[in-house]
Amino acid sequence: MNSESRKLSDILAGGPLMPVKLSHVVLRTARLKPSRDWYLTALNGRVQYEDETVCFLTYDAEHHRIGIVQIPGVTGETGTGPGLEHISFAYRHLGELLANYQRLKGLGVEPYWTINHGPTISMYYRDPDGNRIELQYDNFSTADDANRFIEENYAENFMGIIFDPEEMIRQYEAGVSLPEIVKRPKLPVGKTAWDMHRP
Numbered sequence: 001m002n003s004e005s006r007k008l009s010d011i012l013a014g015g016p017l018m019p020v021k022l023s024h025v026v027l028r029t030a031r032l033k034p035s036r037d038w039y040l041t042a043l044n045g046r047v048q049y050e051d052e053t054v055c056f057l058t059y060d061a062e063h064h065r066i067g068i069v070q071i072p073g074v075t076g077e078t079g080t081g082p083g084l085e086h087i088s089f090a091y092r093h094l095g096e097l098l099a100n101y102q103r104l105k106g107l108g109v110e111p112y113w114t115i116n117h118g119p120t121i122s123m124y125y126r127d128p129d130g131n132r133i134e135l136q137y138d139n140f141s142t143a144d145d146a147n148r149f150i151e152e153n154y155a156e157n158f159m160g161i162i163f164d165p166e167e168m169i170r171q172y173e174a175g176v177s178l179p180e181i182v183k184r185p186k187l188p189v190g191k192t193a194w195d196m197h198r199p
Helices: 008-013 032-043 094-106 143-153 165-173 178-182
Strands: 021-028 046-050 054-058 066-069 083-091 113-116 120-126 132-138
Touching: 008 094, 008 165, 021 132, 032 046, 032 054, 032 066, 046 143, 083 094, 083 120, 094 120, 094 132, 094 165, 094 178, 165 178
Parallel strands: 021 066, 083 132
Antiparallel strands: 021 083, 046 054, 054 066, 113 120, 120 132
16 A cells, blocks of 8 residues: 555645646647647657647656547547647656545536546646636656557557446545556547547
């Protein structure tokens, strides 16, 4: 068992909960390849994973610093055009992420999307202007482990699996092992990665 407290009330009583880092930025585009090439050149980066609709790239040991997503329907002209998809902030422990979820819920702020991406447990919120903010916990202790997961699993499902945060809290406080809580299930039969997306 991890040394962090398993009582979310203890975590909340310990002082203000703040992310430990700005993790990554994800951009929407109607032109994936030119955007990919520009960021690779500008940041002297490398691709971690890509297919015909997404590219995750980095310039350091992090599993990704920039995500570029060609979401169906993005045209570059009107509506959900190119631009910021979301900004991500990481918490040090899963308990901190879950306690922060409870704190925000108590203030009437709830995520519109909770998903186990594999490398992260992520909760997505909208700010007052509609900008998307991801609050996350890194499931792997090393970048190598996260990168290995991406290499082995993203071809089947680059998006992740939706989860119920209340169920995750019950498991967490009951002492279920962290590896068991954060293990990403397979896609349900007949579903695609895009079926897990919540815009």
